[in-house]
Amino acid sequence: xxxxxxxxxxxxxxxxxxxxxxxxxxxxxxxxxxxxxxxxxxxxxxxxxxxxxxxxxxxxxxxxxxxxxxxxxxxxxxxxxxxxxxxxxxxxxxxxxxxxxxxxxxxxxxxxxxxxxxxxxxxxxxxxxxxxxxxxxxxxxxxxxxxxxxxxxxxxxxxxxxxxxxxxxxxxxxxxxxxxxxxxxxxxxxxxxxxxxxxxxxxxxxxxxxxxxxxxxxxxxxxxxxxxxxxxxxxxxxxxxxxxxxxxxxxxxxxxxxxxxxxxxxxxxxxxxxxxxxxxxxxxxxxxxxxxxxxxxxxxxxxxxxxxxxxxxxxxxxxxxxxxxxxxxxxxxxxxxxxxxxxxxxxxxxxxxxxxxxxxxxxxxxxxxxxxxxxxxxxxxxxxxxxxxxxxxxxxxxxxxxxxxxxxxxxxxxxxxxxxxxxxxxxxxxxxxxxxxxxxxxxxxxxxxxxxxxxxxxxxxxxxxxxxxxxxxxxxxxxxxxxxxxxxxxxxxxxxxxxxxxxxxxxxxxxxxxxxxxxxxxxxxxxxxxxxxxxxxxxxxxxxxxxx
Amino acid sequence: xxxxxxxxxxxxxxxxxxxxxxxxxxxxxxxxxxxxxxxxxxxxxxxxxxxxxxxxxxxxxxxxxxxxxxxxxxxxxxxxxxxxxxxxxxxxxxxxxxxxxxxxxxxxxxxxxxxxxxxxxxxxxxxxxxxxxxxxxxxxxxxxxxxxxxxxxxxxxxxxxxxxxxxxxxxxxxxxxxxxxxxxxxxxxxxxxxxxxxxxxxxxxxxxxxxxxxxxxxxxxxxxxxxxxxxxxxxxxxxxxxxxxxxxxxxxxxxxxxxxxxxxxxxxxxxxxxxxxxxxxxxxxxxxxxxxxxxxxxxxxxxxxxxxxxxxx
Numbered sequence: 001x002x003x004x005x006x007x008x009x010x011x012x013x014x015x016x017x018x019x020x021x022x023x024x025x026x027x028x029x030x031x032x033x034x035x036x037x038x039x040x041x042x043x044x045x046x047x048x049x050x051x052x053x054x055x056x057x058x059x060x061x062x063x064x065x066x067x068x069x070x071x072x073x074x075x076x077x078x079x080x081x082x083x084x085x086x087x088x089x090x091x092x093x094x095x096x097x098x099x100x101x102x103x104x105x106x107x108x109x110x111x112x113x114x115x116x117x118x119x120x121x122x123x124x125x126x127x128x129x130x131x132x133x134x135x136x137x138x139x140x141x142x143x144x145x146x147x148x149x150x151x152x153x154x155x156x157x158x159x160x161x162x163x164x165x166x167x168x169x170x171x172x173x174x175x176x177x178x179x180x181x182x183x184x185x186x187x188x189x190x191x192x193x194x195x196x197x198x199x200x201x202x203x204x205x206x207x208x209x210x211x212x213x214x215x216x217x218x219x220x221x222x223x224x225x226x227x228x229x230x231x232x233x234x235x236x237x238x239x240x241x242x243x244x245x246x247x248x249x250x251x252x253x254x255x256x257x258x259x260x261x262x263x264x265x266x267x268x269x270x271x272x273x274x275x276x277x278x279x280x281x282x283x284x285x286x287x288x289x290x291x292x293x294x295x296x297x298x299x300x301x302x303x304x305x306x307x308x309x310x311x312x313x314x315x316x317x318x319x320x321x322x323x324x325x326x327x328x329x330x331x332x333x334x335x336x337x338x339x340x341x342x343x344x345x346x347x348x349x350x351x352x353x354x355x356x357x358x359x360x361x362x363x364x365x366x367x368x369x370x371x372x373x374x375x376x377x378x379x380x381x382x383x384x385x386x387x388x389x390x391x392x393x394x395x396x397x398x399x400x401x402x403x404x405x406x407x408x409x410x411x412x413x414x415x416x417x418x419x420x421x422x423x424x425x426x427x428x429x430x431x432x433x434x435x436x437x438x439x440x441x442x443x444x445x446x447x448x449x450x451x452x453x454x455x456x457x458x459x460x461x462x463x464x465x466x467x468x469x470x471x472x473x474x475x476x477x478x479x480x481x482x483x484x485x486x487x488x489x490x491x492x493x494x495x496x497x498x499x500x501x502x503x504x505x506x507x508x509x510x511x512x513x514x515x516x517x518x519x520x521x522x523x524x525x526x527x528x529x530x531x532x533x534x535x536x537x538x539x540x541x542x543x544x545x546x547x548x
Numbered sequence: 549x550x551x552x553x554x555x556x557x558x559x560x561x562x563x564x565x566x567x568x569x570x571x572x573x574x575x576x577x578x579x580x581x582x583x584x585x586x587x588x589x590x591x592x593x594x595x596x597x598x599x600x601x602x603x604x605x606x607x608x609x610x611x612x613x614x615x616x617x618x619x620x621x622x623x624x625x626x627x628x629x630x631x632x633x634x635x636x637x638x639x640x641x642x643x644x645x646x647x648x649x650x651x652x653x654x655x656x657x658x659x660x661x662x663x664x665x666x667x668x669x670x671x672x673x674x675x676x677x678x679x680x681x682x683x684x685x686x687x688x689x690x691x692x693x694x695x696x697x698x699x700x701x702x703x704x705x706x707x708x709x710x711x712x713x714x715x716x717x718x719x720x721x722x723x724x725x726x727x728x729x730x731x732x733x734x735x736x737x738x739x740x741x742x743x744x745x746x747x748x749x750x751x752x753x754x755x756x757x758x759x760x761x762x763x764x765x766x767x768x769x770x771x772x773x774x775x776x777x778x779x780x781x782x783x784x785x786x787x788x789x790x791x792x793x794x795x796x797x798x799x800x801x802x803x804x805x806x807x808x809x810x811x812x813x814x815x816x817x818x819x820x821x822x823x824x825x826x827x828x829x830x831x832x833x834x835x836x837x838x839x840x841x842x843x844x845x846x847x848x849x850x851x852x853x854x855x856x857x858x859x860x861x
Contacts, residue, residue, distance in 0.1 A: 053639050053823070054638075136607055136610070137603065138593060138603065142600070192640075192641065194639065194641065212811055213649060214805065214809075214810065214811030214812060214815040215809065246809065247809060248719075248809040249806055249809070250807045252704050252707075253707060253719060253807055253808070253809060256711065257712075257719040259712060260711060260715060260719065262711070262718060263719075395822075397822050427584060427586065428586065428591055428822075428824075429584055429588075429591050429824070430585045430586055431586075432590045432591065433587060433590070
């Protein structure tokens with residue numbers, strides 16, 4: 001079962017305690033709340049902050065779509081929090097030595113909730129539908145990478161092939177985005193799987209019963225479910241009879257609905273309210289560090305003055321990141337040292353404390369770069385030009401986590417070393433246009449996915465083109481080779497070495513300034529047991545039960 | 549016979565004017581959205597998106613975004629004349645279905661809010677106009693506070709007290725009458741404040757008129773004078789203002805639906821405008837134009853009922 005990191009630590013500590021007790025032969029058996037016997041039945045309401053615009057995980061790139069659809073669709077394999085894959089709808093698999101094809105043995109006796117059997121043809125129908133241009137997949141098709149096709153070997157054996165080595169496929173196959181809808185539903189409702197509701201038919205532990213736009217999505221237990229992932233804590237159907245996702249965009253309303261018992265679990269608790277919620281009786285707060293890209297500032301290496309590495313380094317060392325992050329997030333979020341968060345596979349822990357705040361060094365670097373003059377406002381100048389960099393603000397409705405406030409702290413730090421940061425706020429159209437055209441000095445974003453292959457998106461030069469995510473616009477053969485190589489091997493040691501090198505290189509080149517590690521904060525009532533999270537920190541409800 | 553043709557003519561004129569208003573609104577909305585910079589496909593996909601250029605081209609072709617603007621406009625009008633509001637870019641569903649599923653909760657909310665507003669305003673104004681200086685001052689201050697409190701704040705306070713603390717009403721959603729109470733009060737309170745101020749002013753002016761003295765001389769009691777004579781006089785500006793405010797409630801619903809997690813047109817509008825979801829935005833503009841036309845017609849009819857002098861024309 002993919003436990004979240006804090007939970008994992010606690011579980012490990014409990015296991016250790018149990019062992020010690022057993023060693024003492026005291027005969028005490030764990031009768032903590034967690035160890036109590038699960039009871040079936042009951043209805044749980046989970047209040048979330050965003051509502052999917054489209055419920056079809058094959059089309060939508062939204063996190064919330066993945067989290068909701070996880071209850072309806074199953075995947076070939078299941079990934080645990082240490083990056084190990086377990087059987088799910090595939091009982092076993094083999095990977096071709098060149099990583100260009102994967103062969104899966106499928107589980108027998110699995111049926112979709114409309115009665116259609118799950119078999120090799122269903123796998124093929126789903127994967128082929130994802131890459132079909134008519135589907136207009138915005139994310140799932142990129143998870144299939146250089147996909148060339150699926151071959152049905154027999155009813156319960158399929159081979160998925162790629163045109164080049166593709167190591168991230170198992171991780172991709174474990175996500176809800178590559179989960180399976182009933183081929184019957186795919187054919188009959190290809191137009192309105194986005195609409196959710198009863199047309200979304202999968203093999204999952206819950207059935208999508210109804211959706212009221214602007215309010216809630218309701219799921220009921222799939223009583224025939226008997227094919228949970230091998231790393232789950234139980235087998236058979238889910239415990240809950242009913243699961244409701246309630247869409248409450250306002251954070252005060254969400255927090256109030258939890259503390260008053262109208263929702264049993266809520267996500268996206270604002271950092272400022274963590275403390276008061278922790279003091280509310282009957283409520284538990286969990287902070288889960290998101291895997292994937294940290295909240296990073298991307299420095300565009302193709303525009304002046306950031307094309308000068310000295311200036312980039314000066315910026316990197318001239319922001320008092322620890323103090324800023326602590327002030328804005330009340331110690332709930334931690335500052336980042338790498339473009340990946342510590343909970344991501346392949347994170348390079350050795351980067352910690354290697355590039356601390358050093359305004360003296362920053363000033364020295366800027367002097368060396370020739371920015372020695374000062375204008376009336378105290379900003380540095382060179383040949384009559386002011387050291388000014390544009391870092392646009394997203395439109396207000398897209399700003400999360402008070403990143404605008406954090407930006408003000410960063411602006412103030414850089415002002416101290418004589419760097420002017422301008423933050424115009426464009427409409428989203430202009431913002432995206434300028435960002436993709438490489439006209440901005442600094443851009444900022446975070447990216448949630450438990451797979452170091454996100455570094456390919458961030459740094460491979462092939463990811464600079466339209467729609468690419470490489471906001472450093474830096475073309476470097478070494479980074480290309482390393483991020484390509486990481487995709488082409490399953491050898492953990494090699495991958496770790498490659499990805500460590502990428503993380504160190506981009507910090508040394510100062511193309512990236514990691515700021516903080518995003519945290520998902522989940523609040524739940526103490527009556528909720530067995531709540532676990534997948535590697536993306538999305539709540540899993542298969543094993544959840546309510547104490548009476 | 550002549551009466552009938554006059555009435556029919558009046559109705560036809562109204563209808564023609566309504567159509568013109570709605571066409572104008574659709575055209576202005578279409579034009580305004582064209583002025584928003586940026587590539588619509590890119591906006592539709594959002595910031596963190598790995599869609600390939602082929603997918604982007606496919607999306608552009610599907611919604612006709614690769615065509616020239618005049619052509620898009622004509623195509624849009626053509627569809628509109630055939631009663632086809634189009635397909636939402638973002639939600640990939642027919643706009644007509646989206647609106648019809650979201651309309652009723654908002655209408656309920658607006659009716660609820662107007663009932664709250666009118667009842668509170670009429671009660672407060674009739675009770676305190678021109679008498680009991682202390683009570684009058686207190687209710688007047690209360691109304692000013694109601695008018696100037698942001699609905700966001702009022703909503704949170706009401707929720708905290710009546711839902712989180714005392715569990716009288718559910719936090720959110722649109723399930724039953726109980727879930728309508730808090731949102732309706734939140735949306736109606738500022739309107740009540742405004743209406744009460746205007747109505748009291750009107751009542752006090754009317755109470756100073758000679759006809760009130762005449763009525764009193766005929767032996768009509770205090771309440772009779774207020775209800776039968778002064779109120780009817782003061783009701784004309786009340787009705788005008790109520791009509792206009794009902795229209796603006798559509799805007800207020802955006803905030804209230806957000807706080808209370810209610811489905812509705814407000815939430816849909818916010819989402820559509822944010823995502824530049826053109827077919828939905830234009831349909832919503834059409835809907836509100838229709839709404840205003842409808843309300844002004846109702847208000848005109850109400851004038852005839854309230855003021856007999858207008859009937860002889």
